Amino acid sequence: MNRKLLSLLSLLMIVSMLLSAVPAFAADDNEIRIGIISGFTGVFASFGNMQRTGYEMALEEVNYQVAGKTIKIIEEDDQLNNEMAITKTKKLLEQDKIHILTGMVSGDEGLAVGDFMKDKNIPVVVMYSASEDMTMRAATPNVIRPTWTGAQPMDVFGCFVAKELGYKRIYHIGEDYSYPYNQLGGFKRGFCRCGGEEVKTVWHPSGGVDDFSSIVAAIPTDQGYDAVLYNGAGSDALGFVTAYVELGMMDKLPLLGQSNTFEQSDLPNMPKEVEGLYSGHLYAESLPTPQMKEWRARYEEKYNRIPAAAAEFAYSSMRLIIRALEATNGDTDPAKLIAAMKKVDLTDDPRGPVYIDEYNAAVQNVYIRQVQVDDQGRLYNQGLYTVEKVSQFGPYDPDVYLAQPPDTGDYPKDKCSDMPAEMLTVDKDYEFIPW
Amino acid sequence: MKAQTVRKPILFILLATVLVSMPFYASPYTITTFIRIFYFGLLSLSVGMLIGQLGVVSMAQTAFFAMGAYVLGLIGFERGFPSPWADIIGIVFTLVAAFLFGMISMRTRDMVFMMITLAFGQVLWSLGTQNTSLLHGWLGIVGIRPHTIFGIDFNIQRNFYWASLLIFIICLALYWILIHTPFGLALNGVRDNPRRMASLGYPVYWLKVVFFVISAFFASLGGIMMFYNTGIISPSAMHMSRTSWILLCVILGGANYFWGPVIGTTIAVWFEVLVSQITMRYNTIIGIVFVLVVLFSPSGILGIANSWWKRKNRKSKNQINTTQNV
Numbered sequence: 001m002n003r004k005l006l007s008l009l010s011l012l013m014i015v016s017m018l019l020s021a022v023p024a025f026a027a028d029d030n031e032i033r034i035g036i037i038s039g040f041t042g043v044f045a046s047f048g049n050m051q052r053t054g055y056e057m058a059l060e061e062v063n064y065q066v067a068g069k070t071i072k073i074i075e076e077d078d079q080l081n082n083e084m085a086i087t088k089t090k091k092l093l094e095q096d097k098i099h100i101l102t103g104m105v106s107g108d109e110g111l112a113v114g115d116f117m118k119d120k121n122i123p124v125v126v127m128y129s130a131s132e133d134m135t136m137r138a139a140t141p142n143v144i145r146p147t148w149t150g151a152q153p154m155d156v157f158g159c160f161v162a163k164e165l166g167y168k169r170i171y172h173i174g175e176d177y178s179y180p181y182n183q184l185g186g187f188k189r190g191f192c193r194c195g196g197e198e199v200k201t202v203w204h205p206s207g208g209v210d211d212f213s214s215i216v217a218a219i220p221t222d223q224g225y226d227a228v229l230y231n232g233a234g235s236d237a238l239g240f241v242t243a244y245v246e247l248g249m250m251d252k253l254p255l256l257g258q259s260n261t262f263e264q265s266d267l268p269n270m271p272k273e274v275e276g277l278y279s280g281h282l283y284a285e286s287l288p289t290p291q292m293k294e295w296r297a298r299y300e301e302k303y304n305r306i307p308a309a310a311a312e313f314a315y316s317s318m319r320l321i322i323r324a325l326e327a328t329n330g331d332t333d334p335a336k337l338i339a340a341m342k343k344v345d346l347t348d349d350p351r352g353p354v355y356i357d358e359y360n361a362a363v364q365n366v367y368i369r370q371v372q373v374d375d376q377g378r379l380y381n382q383g384l385y386t387v388e389k390v391s392q393f394g395p396y397d398p399d400v401y402l403a404q405p406p407d408t409g410d411y412p413k414d415k416c417s418d419m420p421a422e423m424l425t426v427d428k429d430y431e432f433i434p435w
Numbered sequence: 436m437k438a439q440t441v442r443k444p445i446l447f448i449l450l451a452t453v454l455v456s457m458p459f460y461a462s463p464y465t466i467t468t469f470i471r472i473f474y475f476g477l478l479s480l481s482v483g484m485l486i487g488q489l490g491v492v493s494m495a496q497t498a499f500f501a502m503g504a505y506v507l508g509l510i511g512f513e514r515g516f517p518s519p520w521a522d523i524i525g526i527v528f529t530l531v532a533a534f535l536f537g538m539i540s541m542r543t544r545d546m547v548f549m550m551i552t553l554a555f556g557q558v559l560w561s562l563g564t565q566n567t568s569l570l571h572g573w574l575g576i577v578g579i580r581p582h583t584i585f586g587i588d589f590n591i592q593r594n595f596y597w598a599s600l601l602i603f604i605i606c607l608a609l610y611w612i613l614i615h616t617p618f619g620l621a622l623n624g625v626r627d628n629p630r631r632m633a634s635l636g637y638p639v640y641w642l643k644v645v646f647f648v649i650s651a652f653f654a655s656l657g658g659i660m661m662f663y664n665t666g667i668i669s670p671s672a673m674h675m676s677r678t679s680w681i682l683l684c685v686i687l688g689g690a691n692y693f694w695g696p697v698i699g700t701t702i703a704v705w706f707e708v709l710v711s712q713i714t715m716r717y718n719t720i721i722g723i724v725f726v727l728v729v730l731f732s733p734s735g736i737l738g739i740a741n742s743w744w745k746r747k748n749r750k751s752k753n754q755i756n757t758t759q760n761v
Contacts, residue, residue, distance in 0.1 A: 040715060041715070075715070077715050081669075081671040081674075082573070082574065082575060082577075082667055082669045083661075083665055083667055083668075083669055083671050083672055084671070086665040086666065086667055087467075087471070087665065090464070090467050091464055091467075091708075093463075094462065094463035094464035094466075094467055095462065095463075095464035108573050108574040108669075111574060111577060112574070112575075112577050112669075115577045115578045115666065115667075116665075116666055116667075119580075176565070176567055176572055177567070177573050177574065178574055203567075205564060205565050206572075206573065408567070408568075409567050409568070410568075
C-alpha cells in the first residue's frame with residue numbers, strides 16, 4: 001500500500017469523526033426531542049405528508065412549548081424501506097438522543113421499528129401503522145398505539161356488508177403485505193359472523209402493478225359473487241379503481257373498499273363514478289360533532305384540503321404526547337411518560353372519543369361511510385352508521401382472539417364454514433347507530 | 436526513501452489506534468456508522484475485487500449479500516438452529532449458489548455478464564418481495580439479535596463494533612494475501628489476456644468461477660453482519676438501488692485500486708450521514724456528486740490522488756535529473 005493512500009484513508013477517518021464527534025444538539029435539559037420516522041417520500045408519500053400536517057397542527061396549538069420546555073421535532077424519512085427505517089431510528093436514538101419516537105405509516109414499517117425498539121427504553125407512539133401484532137402478540141410496554149389495527153374497522157365493515165347489504169359471497173383483491181392481511185382478516189371474521197358465506201381471496205404485489213386492467217378483467221362476473229372488495233391504498237388504489245371504472249365493471253359488480261382505499265389522500269384524484277361506494281374506518285371527515293367541525297375548519301383554512309384519517313391520527317397522537325408531557329410536567333422519564341400516556345384523556349378527539357386499553361391500543365368508534373359529492377363538487381366520505389367503542393379485538397374476548405393464529409395471506413380461510421366456531425359466535429355483536 | 440519505510444508502519448499503528456479506541460471517545464452514532472461502513476465495505480469489496488482483479492462487473496453481489504442473511508434468518512432465527520452452525524450454513528448456502536450461478540455466468544463476458552448477473556439479482560429480489568409464505572415479502576425477517584459468545588454480549592454496541600472491525604480487517608488481509616498469491620496473479624493474467632493464459636495451460640474458466648465464489652463469501656459475510664446489526668433482512672437489501680449504489684461506491688473510490696472500494700464506501704456512507712442532516716433530498720445531492728466524480732475522474736478519488744501524486748513526483752524527479760545533467 002502506498003503511503004499517500006494510507007494518509008488519505010486516515011485523514012478521511014479523522015475528518016469524518018471530527019465532524020460527527022461534535023454533537024448536532026448539545027444536551028439541553030430544557031428541550032424535549034421527539035423523533036418522527038415516516039415515509040415522507042416513496043409509495044405512501046401522500047400518507048406521510050398528511051401525517052405531517054396533522055402533528056404540525058397539534059404542535060402549533062401549544063406553540064411547540066410544554067411545561068416550560070421547548071419541543072424539538074426531528075423528522076427522518078425512511079422511504080418505506082424497513083432497513084432504512086432501522087438505520088434512521090438508530091440515528092434518532094444515538095445522535096439526536098430523542099425522548100419519544102413516533103410516526104410510522106405502513107404496517108411493515110411499524111413491525112420492523114417496533115421490534116427494534118422493544119428492548120430500548122424509549123416510548124414509541126404509533127401514528128398510522130396498523131399491523132395488529134404490535135399491540136397484541138408482540139405487544140411491548142413501551143409501544144402505545146392511540147390509533148388502530150387493520151382488523152378493527154374491517155370487522156365492523158364485514159359485519160355491515162353481510163347484515164345490512166345482505167351480500168353472501170365476496171371476491172377480494174388486495175396488496176400482498178401485512179396490513180391488508182390484517183384488514184382482510186377482520187373483514188372475514190365480521191362477514192362470516194354476520195351471515196356471509198365466502199370471501200374469495202386474490203393478492204397482487206404491492207406497488208408492483210402499473211396496469212390493473214388484466215387483474216380487473218380476470219374478475220368473474222358470472223360465478224355468483226355479490227361484490228368486489230379492493231384491499232389496497234395509495235397509488236395502487238388509484239390504478240385499480242380507474243381500471244375498474246374504465247372496464248365498465250361498476251355496472252356488473254358493486255365495489256367495496258378497505259379503510260384507506262377512499263381516503264382523502266387519494267380520493268380527489270379518483271373518477272367521479274366512485275360516488276356511492278362503501279368503506280369502513282375509524283374516521284369520517286363529515287362527522288357532525290363540534291370537535292370535528294372546529295378542527296376540520298381550522299385544517300381546511302390552513303392546508304386548503306379536506307383532512308384524511310392520517311392527518312387526524314397524527315394530530316391525535318401528537319396531542320397524546322403533549323398531554324402526557326403536561327401530566328408529567330415535562331419529565332421525560334420513560335416509565336413516567338408511558339404511565340401518563342395511558343391515562344391521557346382523549347375523549348375530545350375530532351374523530352370521536354378514544355380510550356387506551358390495557359394492551360396500549362385504542363378503543364374507539366367505527367364509522368360506515370359512503371363516498372358522496374359535497375356542495376363544492378369534491379368527493380368525500382359521508383358517514384352512515386356509527387358503532388361505538390370498538391376494541392382491537394372487535395366483539396371477541398381477548399383470550400379467544402389471541403388464541404387464533406395471526407392473519408396471513410391464506411388465513412383465515414376463504415370459506416366461512418372453515419372458520420373456527422368460537423369466532424362465529426359472540427355474546428354481544430355490534431349495534432349500528434344510524435347518523 | 437528511508438523516511439517512507441519508517442512512516443508507513445507509524446501511520447498503520449495510528450490508524451489502528453484510532454479505529455480500535457473509537458468506542459471510548461466517539462459518539463454512538465459514529466460507531467453505528469462505522470459498523471455500516473464495515474459491512475457495506477465487505478459488499479463493495481466483493482464488487483470491487485471482481486472489477487479490479489478480473490475486469491467484470493457483477494450486479495449479483497447484493498443478492499449474495501442478502502442470501503446468507505435470509506438463510507440464517509430462516510433456519511437460525513425462525514427455526515432455532517444453534518448459532519454458529521446456522522451462520523455457517525447461511526454462508527455455505529451462498530457459496531454453493533454462487534458456484535452454480537458462477538458456472539453459468541462465467542461462460543459470458545463484459546456486457547452479457549453484467550446483464551446475466553443483473554437478471555439473477557432481480558429474480559432473487561422479486562422472489563423476496565413476492566414470496567410471503569416463507570420470506571414474508573416486503574417485511575422480510577425481523578427480530579434477530581447478536582448472540583453472547585464466551586460471555587461477551589455482542590448486543591452491546593462496542594463489542595459488536597470490535598467484532599465487525601476484526602472481521603473486516605481479517606477479510607481485507609485475506610484479500611491482500613489472495614491477490615499476491617500465484618492464484619491472484621493468474622487472475623490478473625486472465626483479466627488482461629485470457630487467451631494467452633489458456634494457451635499457457637491455466638484453467639481460465641475455473642479460475643474465474645472460484646474467484647466469483649470467493650467474492651460471494653465476502654458479500655454474504657457482510658450481509659450477515661448487517662442482519663445482526665439492524666435485526667432485519669428484507670428485499671430492500673438486494674434492491675436495484677442498493678446494487679447501483681454499491682457499484683457507485685466502488686467507482687467513487689477507484690475500482691482498480693486495492694483500497695478503492697473501502698475508501699469509496701467510507702466516503703459515500705459518511706457523505707450520506709452528513710448531507711441527510713441538512714436535507715431530506717440527500718439522494719439527489721449524492722447522485723450529483725457521483726456524476727461529477729465519474730465525469731472528471733473515471734478512476735475515482737484514488738485516481739485523482741494518484742495522478743496528482745505522480746505529477747508532483749515527476750516534477751521533483753525532473754529537478755534531480757537536471758541537476759545531475761549539469
